[in-house]
Amino acid sequence: MQKKYLPSLDTTVSRLGFGAMRMPTIDGEVDKEAVKKMIDTAIAQGLTYFDTAYVYHGQKSEGVLKECLVERYPREAYTLADKIPLWFAKTSEDVARLFEEELERLGVEYIDFLLLHAMNADRWAFAKEVHANEYQLELKKQGKIRYAGFSFHDKPEVLRQMLSEGQWDFVQLQINYFDWDDYAHELYDIATEFGVPIIVMEPIRGGALAALAPDVSAPFRKACPGSTDAEWALRFVASLDNVAVILSGMSNQEQIDQNLATFADIQPLSADEQQAVKEVMDAMRAKPLVPCTGCRYCMDCPFGVDIPKVFRIYNEYQMFNVVERSKKAYAKLVADGNGADKCRNCKACMKHCPQNIEIPARLAEIHELLK
Numbered sequence: 001m002q003k004k005y006l007p008s009l010d011t012t013v014s015r016l017g018f019g020a021m022r023m024p025t026i027d028g029e030v031d032k033e034a035v036k037k038m039i040d041t042a043i044a045q046g047l048t049y050f051d052t053a054y055v056y057h058g059q060k061s062e063g064v065l066k067e068c069l070v071e072r073y074p075r076e077a078y079t080l081a082d083k084i085p086l087w088f089a090k091t092s093e094d095v096a097r098l099f100e101e102e103l104e105r106l107g108v109e110y111i112d113f114l115l116l117h118a119m120n121a122d123r124w125a126f127a128k129e130v131h132a133n134e135y136q137l138e139l140k141k142q143g144k145i146r147y148a149g150f151s152f153h154d155k156p157e158v159l160r161q162m163l164s165e166g167q168w169d170f171v172q173l174q175i176n177y178f179d180w181d182d183y184a185h186e187l188y189d190i191a192t193e194f195g196v197p198i199i200v201m202e203p204i205r206g207g208a209l210a211a212l213a214p215d216v217s218a219p220f221r222k223a224c225p226g227s228t229d230a231e232w233a234l235r236f237v238a239s240l241d242n243v244a245v246i247l248s249g250m251s252n253q254e255q256i257d258q259n260l261a262t263f264a265d266i267q268p269l270s271a272d273e274q275q276a277v278k279e280v281m282d283a284m285r286a287k288p289l290v291p292c293t294g295c296r297y298c299m300d301c302p303f304g305v306d307i308p309k310v311f312r313i314y315n316e317y318q319m320f321n322v323v324e325r326s327k328k329a330y331a332k333l334v335a336d337g338n339g340a341d342k343c344r345n346c347k348a349c350m351k352h353c354p355q356n357i358e359i360p361a362r363l364a365e366i367h368e369l370l371k
């Protein structure tokens, strides 16, 4: 596993991070035995960065890490990142209560990287009211956290504002080659200008960049016949100097094995390889995708629509050219009462979407296409 020393934090991190938001499940519960095996494999191969959040897996992710990681390894063997959901807080006391609950759920004395979760302009305004960043700095002084940061889903000017107005050790951004020209490049440049290292989330865009349509990914095959699409997406972000850790939401053993193999000796992309990425991006952009990452912040829909699933089926339909399979998957969703036909246009979901997707309008179009 490649490691990276971060001079501004005086610490070393593994370049690959274990995202604990999409762990394997059986009947809706996290499969802890599978997770233990995945964690054992990861640690044996030098992965030390584990990323969770109060809200992941219906608020059970931290408890799973306690059982599968914290209780089985010495504290110095791994680095923990956790996130405070400010949308659950009304006061400064609530913020402190959420943090103490996180320590309790994880069963640790301190958290290494503490983030304010999914920050945007509104949440930053609230964070200032309740002095959330000041609280993070106080926790640092008390030794209850090591570094203060935030994960971010908003426009570049909001990132600049947050970095100017707060005191931050790092920032977590959504960066991948598909979003690079739209906004990710600008976010990267702003964070770099402020001298804060970047933790990357969604490097393969919720899995979408791991399995491209053959016509789309042809430049990758031409440049390197045996390579996988996921490898290209991970190498793209690993080529950026100011990227510290690259998170991957680990869903099964095969994924972690592949990711670990990629990061054993990950190399930056050459100029020719960058050109291949550009060609793939052009081919993908030519397809009308919904920019949904599957984060599920929009859920639950009060009328039962499984919003991210509808968008995933649609994007797969576009990217993979598997028309019959997509229509069958959508028909099942409708039969289960979770299709786009259930949308009542109440717009409740739109307030929560970090990608600012016009959810009801897109749902209506997709229903017409796939019904």
Ligand code: SF4
Pocket (backbone or CB within 6 Å): 300, 301, 302, 303, 304, 305, 307, 342, 343, 344, 345, 346, 347, 348, 349, 350, 359, 360, 363
């Ligand atoms: S707009 Fe549609 S999908 Fe969104 S919450 Fe309302 S009913 Fe659900």
Ligand code: SF4
Pocket (backbone or CB within 6 Å): 291, 292, 293, 294, 295, 296, 297, 298, 299, 307, 308, 311, 352, 353, 354, 355, 356, 357, 359
């Ligand atoms: S529609 Fe928006 S909030 Fe919902 S899963 Fe997709 S990106 Fe996330």
